[in-house]
Structure formats: structure tokens, C-alpha cells
Amino acid sequence: MKDERTRAFDLDAPVRRYITKKLIAVEHDSTVQDAASRMVEFGISSLAVLRDREVVGFFTDADIKERVVAAGRSPAVPVSEIMTTELITADVTEPIRRILDLMSDHRIKHVLITEHESIVGIITLRDVVDMERRRLETYIAGE
Amino acid sequence: MKDERTRAFDLDAPVRRYITKKLIAVEHDSTVQDAASRMVEFGISSLAVLRDREVVGFFTDADIKERVVAAGRSPAVPVSEIMTTELITADVTEPIRRILDLMSDHRIKHVLITEHESIVGIITLRDVVDMERRRLETYIAGE
Numbered sequence: 001m002k003d004e005r006t007r008a009f010d011l012d013a014p015v016r017r018y019i020t021k022k023l024i025a026v027e028h029d030s031t032v033q034d035a036a037s038r039m040v041e042f043g044i045s046s047l048a049v050l051r052d053r054e055v056v057g058f059f060t061d062a063d064i065k066e067r068v069v070a071a072g073r074s075p076a077v078p079v080s081e082i083m084t085t086e087l088i089t090a091d092v093t094e095p096i097r098r099i100l101d102l103m104s105d106h107r108i109k110h111v112l113i114t115e116h117e118s119i120v121g122i123i124t125l126r127d128v129v130d131m132e133r134r135r136l137e138t139y140i141a142g143e
Numbered sequence: 144m145k146d147e148r149t150r151a152f153d154l155d156a157p158v159r160r161y162i163t164k165k166l167i168a169v170e171h172d173s174t175v176q177d178a179a180s181r182m183v184e185f186g187i188s189s190l191a192v193l194r195d196r197e198v199v200g201f202f203t204d205a206d207i208k209e210r211v212v213a214a215g216r217s218p219a220v221p222v223s224e225i226m227t228t229e230l231i232t233a234d235v236t237e238p239i240r241r242i243l244d245l246m247s248d249h250r251i252k253h254v255l256i257t258e259h260e261s262i263v264g265i266i267t268l269r270d271v272v273d274m275e276r277r278r279l280e281t282y283i284a285g286e
Contacts, residue, residue: 036213045205061204062188064212070179075212100276125268126252132275133243
């Protein structure tokens with residue numbers, strides 16, 4: 001019985017329970033270099049991009065590698081030229097299982113989280129592994 | 144009983160069982176731009192760096208962001224100037240649980256895998272999530 005409850009909790013619990021971090025953002029006209037510095041400062045691997053207080057794009061370590069360095073572009077270009085505009089999101093009320101599916105199906109490492117259709121947070125691949133690790137610790141502690 | 148075996152399998156199984164990818168490498172005198180292009184070509188987020196056929200360093204998306212773009216350095220510098228030389232490894236005979244511990248304790252996304260003290264492969268944060276997903280699918284299929 002304990003096992004069933006533990007397992008049900010993991011996958012069917014709403015995303016809301018697992019959002020631990022605020023989403024960090026930069027303005028659309030920031031340079032790629034400034035955006036990269038901000039990511040380093042906060043120890044994160046993705047950023048939201050804002051225009052008129054609205055999230056208009058998303059920007060990751062992989063974009064810096066692929067669309068700037070490998071492509072031979074200058075880090076002085078604005079993030080708006082590099083960002084991804086197709087945002088992949090899940091609602092806070094959806095089960096955590098949905099996050100795993102999105103990350104696997106789209107080969108992405110970050111899913112933006114929405115509530116009432118506004119973006120309110122983010123869940124990363126690392127968050128998923130950290131959750132798993134906590135689940136294991138809880139299981140071991142309960143043995 | 145089935146539950147116990149499934150859980151034991153996951154964490155105590157040797158790392159060997161989970162290595163699915165070859166480690167991709169570049170020579171130490173490759174430029175950062177060439178290394179980034181190679182990572183894009185293979186769809187990977189890290190590379191081993193070789194000198195005289197030996198792995199002397201490791202290079203990731205995060206290094207490109209932090210030590211090249213945020214630091215304002217040219218992508219024409221050799222990877223040897225940017226790479227991490229302190230390699231974090233696990234042996235193929237160690238349990239998969241050890242990989243989770245290393246990724247969490249060192250805040251890293253890639254662990255190099257050794258066999259008889261030679262580097263033979265890599266396990267990434269994504270691999271761990273993919274394993275977890277397969278475990279869940281197996282569990283669901285077995286219900």
C-alpha cells in the first residue's frame with residue numbers, strides 16, 4: 001500500500017508542487033553576451049525573453065552553442081535574433097508525468113509552466129533528476 | 144515481490160548496462176567554434192578532448208556559455224584553453240545510484256565512464272531521465 005501511494009504521488013501529482021525556482025528573464029534587446037552573463041550569475045541554463053512585459057521567447061545553453069558559436073555569429077547580436085519563439089509549456093495543474101513526456105518527445109531540457117495561460121515558472125531536466133533522487137531518499141528512509 | 148526486484152534493478156544495476164552512446168571527442172588544438180559545430184552535428188552537449196589519443200579534458204555547452212561568450216573570448220581559441228581538466232568519472236562496475244549522486248553533488252550533467260581506468264563512455268542527465276521513463280513504461284506495461 002505504501003508503495004502504491006509513493007508511486008501515484010510521483011507521476012500524478014500536479015506540476016505546481018514541483019516548481020521551486022523563479023523564471024529569470026532578459027529584455028529582447030539584450031545582447032547574447034549579456035544574456036549569457038546573466039545565466040552564469042544565476043547558475044541557470046535557460047532564460048525567458050521579455051518584450052513589453054510578455055514572454056516572447058526562450059534561450060538556452062544549446063542556442064548559444066548552435067546559433068551563435070557554431071554559426072560564427074557575434075555575441076553582440078540581440079537575444080531576439082537567437083531565441084526560440086515556439087514555447088513548449090505545461091499547465092501547473094497537469095501531472096508531472098506530462099513534463100517527462102514533453103522533454104522526451106521534443107528532446108528539450110526545459111519546460112515553461114503556465115497558470116491561467118500566463119508563464120509563471122520553469123521545470124528543468126535537472127529538477128526531474130533531483131525529484132527522483134528525493135523520492136529515492138524518502139523511500140530508503142522509509143525502509 | 145515484483146516491486147522490490149524492479150526497484151533493486153534500477154539503482155543497484157551496474158553502470159555498464161546503461162551506456163548507450165559512444166563518447167565523441169575533438170583534438171586539444173581544435174577551435175571552440177569547430178568543437179561547437181561537432182557537438183551540433185552529433186546532437187550532444189559535451190565532448191571529450193584528446194591529446195596523444197588520451198582524454199585530457201572535457202567540454203560542455205555550459206563552458207561555451209561561461210568561459211567563451213559571457214567572458215567575451217573569441218571562438219577561435221583552442222578548446223584546450225576552455226576545457227575542464229578535472230574529470231569526474233565512475234567505473235562501469237559501479238551502481239547507477241552513484242551516477243545520480245555525482246550529478247547532484249557536483250551539479251554536473253555528464254559523468255565519464257571508465258573501465259580498467261580508461262575512459263570508455265559517458266552518461267548524461269538526459270540518459271538518467273530516459274532510464275526513468277523506460278522504467279515507468281515497463282512498470283505500466285506490467286500492471
